[in-house]
Amino acid sequence: MSIQSVDKTGAEATQDSTATDTASSLHSASQPGSADRGRSDNETVLSVQHVKKRIKRKMIIHDVTFDVRAGEIFGFLGPNGAGKTTTIRMLVDLIKPTEGTITVCGHNVNRDPEQALRHIGSIVENPEVYSYLTGWENLEHFARMQPDVDEQRIREVVELVRLDRRIHDKVSTYSLGMRQRLGIAQALLGRPKLLILDEPTNGLDPKGIKEMRAFIRLLASEGMAVFVSSHLLSEIQLLCDRVAIISRGKVLAVGGVRDLVETHSRMAVWQLEPYDQGLALLQKSPFVRIITNADELIDDSIVAASGDKAIFTEMDEEHIAGLVSQMIASGISVKGVTKINPTLEQLFLKMTEGEILE
Structure with missing residues (x-):
């Protein structure tokens, strides 16, 4: 007789480990020991406390609370209309919360947006890139808008997202996955501590999804906090360390993916x-x-x-x-x-x- 537990997540995550290990080894030469630093750091990078949003007389977001720590991938899961996009817009100061506080690396997003936002890299909806320019020219353009981003930093992010072979080609020739990686490279130029990705695997084929998953894991292993919003539940389960489930503007659960599914088993x-x-x-x-x-x-x-x-x-x-x-x-x-x-x-x-x- 055998009493055992079936957890599809663990088995499938193991299948992806080879891709992650390969990506890590490619980057470890330039960043020695960084993977060990990332996972041991429990610093709270993003803190969302009792956030509410009212539009006219309708409450859209009801008392949302969660934290995202350094070195973890945090999933934000919900259907269309659940409040994901509204919450993300508040995280990056595109709209103001009615109540509550949002802090990034200790800086209040509403009171001190300049200091808070300098720690955030984000892709909300589709990456903003210019198709008629090369990938390198796109990065140069966005680098001019940020302090202390030189040519060496552009080379670093190009290598990190593995676009070095195609970076001098026009973006109009890029696949969707390459455009996504270029968008992430753009978001990483300013050395953010928090990366916000809205539907990062949307439209990608299975190979592109697996590569994106391995790449996001690499970023987290180096200490970056990664916030991923998605409606692809299977991808969230494979990718994320912890998750918040949101519905009708309310967070129903926050916790480790494995802990949540085992608790409800x-x-x-x-x-x-x-x-x-x-x-x-x-x-x-x-x-x-x-x-x-x-x-x-x-x-x-x-x-x-x-x-x-x-x-x-x-x-x-x-x-x-x-x-x-x-x-x-x-x-x-x-x-x-x-x-x-x-x-x-x-x-x-x-x-x-x-x-x-x-």
């Missing part, structure tokens, strides 16, 4: 022989609900791998050991019990009562 799949006798025992238990629509509630790959004789249940983990003992005493062979953690998508749908991300 009440599903287990049983492999029993004889099947009918095992099913009958589970049906009689007051602690168990048999799941008949597993294909709607559980990841398709897990359902397929479990086989036709799997019994899907909803129950608290604390009752598993007692039920196993009952089955053994009844002559039922327990081939396996697997706890199933929900995907972030399933957790989101549960928390938002079925709201759809568009």
Whole structure:
């Protein structure tokens, strides 16, 4: 008998580790030891405290609170109309909050915007680049708007985003992924401590998404705080250390991705022989609900791998050991019990009562 936990996130994240390691090794020559610095630093870079936004008489954002720390990737997840864009606009001082405070590296965004914003690099919606210029000319143009950004810094960000082979080509010849990387290079020119990315993988093909994921991880490993807004739940689950789930202007949950899904896990799949006798025992238990629509509630790959004789249940983990003992005493062979953690998508749908991300 085996009692185990299925967490798709960990397995898929491991698949991406090779790409991340490759990206890290490319940059480590110029930044020795920086990866070790980043992850050990728990400095709060962005602090959002009790922020509200009222437009006319309608409250759009209700008491939003979260922190983003150095060296972490923080996901901001919600459907269209949930308040993601409004919140981001307040973070970069495009609009003012009605109440609450936003600080970046200790500087209040509303009272001291110049000092706060110098620590932020951002791409909100689409990167602002000039297609008729080369990538290098674009970076030169934006470098003139910032203090202390010289040609050496431009070379550094070009190498970091791995555009050195195409940087002198016109942007009109770039793929969407290359444009995204050029936009990030532009955002990194001023050496920000916080990078805000709005839908960074939007429109990218699977290869581009995987490369972007590895690149964002590299930035975080070097100590940068990365704030990622997205509606792609599977990408957020693979990419982020922590996440805030927002719906109708309210933050429903903030926490580590793994912690959130494990906390809300009440599903287990049983492999029993004889099947009918095992099913009958589970049906009689007051602690168990048999799941008949597993294909709607559980990841398709897990359902397929479990086989036709799997019994899907909803129950608290604390009752598993007692039920196993009952089955053994009844002559039922327990081939396996697997706890199933929900995907972030399933957790989101549960928390938002079925709201759809568009």
